[in-house]
Amino acid sequence: MEKLDRSRRQFIITLISLLSGLFLLRKFLVTGKARKKVLLSVAKADIPPLGALVYRQSRVAVIGGEGPVTALSLVCTHLGCTVTVTPQGLTCPCHGSAFDRQGRVLKGPADRPLVRLPIEDRGDHIVVLAGG
């Protein structure tokens, strides 16, 4: 009986060690970039050079310009309303915060910039990845 308990205990310890090893191996092999969720795929030709594409459902704006394309979360950093994109800039309809095309705060009450989302270049299109 004691021998059976010992072999059962040994089996459980071996199983836990094996599962822990597999978990660590998976964490080591899968990079953080590969695990990020793709929010959008956008054809580069569709991005207006001095404008923005707004994806209201995803709450994301893909902004073209003289520099590189940027993707901003349209979740206001004040209390989470959806920021509106206009030719004049980005404004929050709830309490009036204003942001520039890079997401920097121009006017409060928001005191943090809009979250800039990672972008991957995939030839003729870009993909916007979930931040964080």
Ligand code: FES
């Ligand atoms: S939620 Fe945007 S300014 Fe308050």
